[in-house]
Amino acid sequence: xxxxPYPLWALFIILLMQAGCxxxxxxxxxxxxxxxxxxxxRLANNQDLADKFLACTGQAHDEPSNERRDAGTLSESSPLQxxxxxxxxxxxxxxVIEAIRRQNAEKGGSLSILAEVFDEVGTDTNARIDLDKLKxxxxxxxxxxxxxxxxxDQFDRDTSRFARLLLAYNKAYFGDLSYRARSGSxxxxxxGVLKVTSQGFVDRSGNAxxxxxxxxxxxxxxxxPVRASASMADSQRVSADLTRIFLEAFFDTAFRVxxxxxxxxxxxxxxxxxxxxxxxxxxxxxxxxEALARVTRGSLRAEAAVVSIVGKTxxxxxxxxxxxxxxxxxxxxxxxxxxxKLVEHEGFCYFxxxxxxxxxxxxxxxxxxxx
Numbered sequence: 001x002x003x004x005p006y007p008l009w010a011l012f013i014i015l016l017m018q019a020g021c022x023x024x025x026x027x028x029x030x031x032x033x034x035x036x037x038x039x040x041x042r043l044a045n046n047q048d049l050a051d052k053f054l055a056c057t058g059q060a061h062d063e064p065s066n067e068r069r070d071a072g073t074l075s076e077s078s079p080l081q082x083x084x085x086x087x088x089x090x091x092x093x094x095x096v097i098e099a100i101r102r103q104n105a106e107k108g109g110s111l112s113i114l115a116e117v118f119d120e121v122g123t124d125t126n127a128r129i130d131l132d133k134l135k136x137x138x139x140x141x142x143x144x145x146x147x148x149x150x151x152x153d154q155f156d157r158d159t160s161r162f163a164r165l166l167l168a169y170n171k172a173y174f175g176d177l178s179y180r181a182r183s184g185s186x187x188x189x190x191x192g193v194l195k196v197t198s199q200g201f202v203d204r205s206g207n208a209x210x211x212x213x214x215x216x217x218x219x220x221x222x223x224x225p226v227r228a229s230a231s232m233a234d235s236q237r238v239s240a241d242l243t244r245i246f247l248e249a250f251f252d253t254a255f256r257v258x259x260x261x262x263x264x265x266x267x268x269x270x271x272x273x274x275x276x277x278x279x280x281x282x283x284x285x286x287x288x289x290e291a292l293a294r295v296t297r298g299s300l301r302a303e304a305a306v307v308s309i310v311g312k313t314x315x316x317x318x319x320x321x322x323x324x325x326x327x328x329x330x331x332x333x334x335x336x337x338x339x340x341k342l343v344e345h346e347g348f349c350y351f352x353x354x355x356x357x358x359x360x361x362x363x364x365x366x367x368x369x370x371x
Contacts, residue, residue: 028127039350056349062278092254141246166249172201204259235326240333251341287351295347302343307336
């Protein structure tokens with residue numbers, strides 16, 4: 001038996017120790033785009049607005065005001081977090097998970113990890129993300145899309161909002177394909193079949209995602225259809241996209257931040273127990289249109305920041321590197337979408353509670369009035 005030289009043994013032992021001691025947790029507290037200072041810190045000196053913000057983040061956006069949490073029951077110290085340290089925004093997520101668990105305990109259990117990850121990202125004092133938990137999120141996404149593939153009809157019969165949104169988002173991403181009969185060129189020949197493809201999944205902000213292996217003709221006007229050619233489908237993009245639409249469906253179910261016209265969520269028919277997904281009403285806006293743009297930019301910046309830090313870690317040469325590009329793309333997308341939905345939800349709440357005050361300089365609202 002040939003023994004390794006002592007320096008190699010020492011290096012081997014050091015690597016083992018690093019692997020055993022290394023944490024899978026990435027700290028996000030230094031990420032400026034996640035501090036959400038304009039959403040929280042600027043309200044800290046105004047107890048009434050701070051309580052309204054807490055009540056808003058603890059509810060879905062389309063719930064009637066009389067069903068929202070009474071601001072007077074909130075903590076008087078108002079650190080803008082619950083006493084348990086959880087971001088109050090976790091509440092709507094827990095409600096969705098519990099509702100799904102009541103219908104199907106096996107499926108609902110796989111979603112619990114989402115509340116944990118979201119809480120850790122949303123905790124201001126120690127924002128972080130655990131890559132091991134993020135892998136469980138990716139696995140949950142894979143399982144839920146698998147359920148659709150096994151029995152799409154069952155999902156069609158499911159009356160829960162999450163099931164209907166996920167099915168609609170999944171079908172839209174794959175082009176929501178349909179076929180119709182088409183007459184022969186002369187009108188007397190055999191009829192053919194014409195493929196009809198949608199524009200893809202459109203998130204609540206208006207961004208579209210389409211399965212890369214699909215070509216589609218989109219009617220921008222009757223005179224000028226736009227032909228989109230298919231590109232090669234690769235595992236990185238498809239895996240990341242499917243994780244994205246799973247998370248979009250889950251967080252849209254929980255928060256229901258109003259969507260812009262054309263979003264896929266608005267095309268989902270409501271069940272008898274639930275209202276339709278809320279659309280942003282330009283005639284009676286919950287927040288100014290300019291504020292809506294700021295919320296969207298802020299959420300995209302948050303996504304970019306987290307994608308960058310997670311991507312750098314899982315693609316790097318550290319012990320946390322996956323050496324698997326498909327998994328890396330999936331993890332960074334999952335982390336980015338979670339951060340985006342957090343800022344999206346809380347940003348909308350922030351501008352709701354300061355409605356009627358100058359959005360350009362919210363700091364003025366905390367200044368004492370002259371007597």
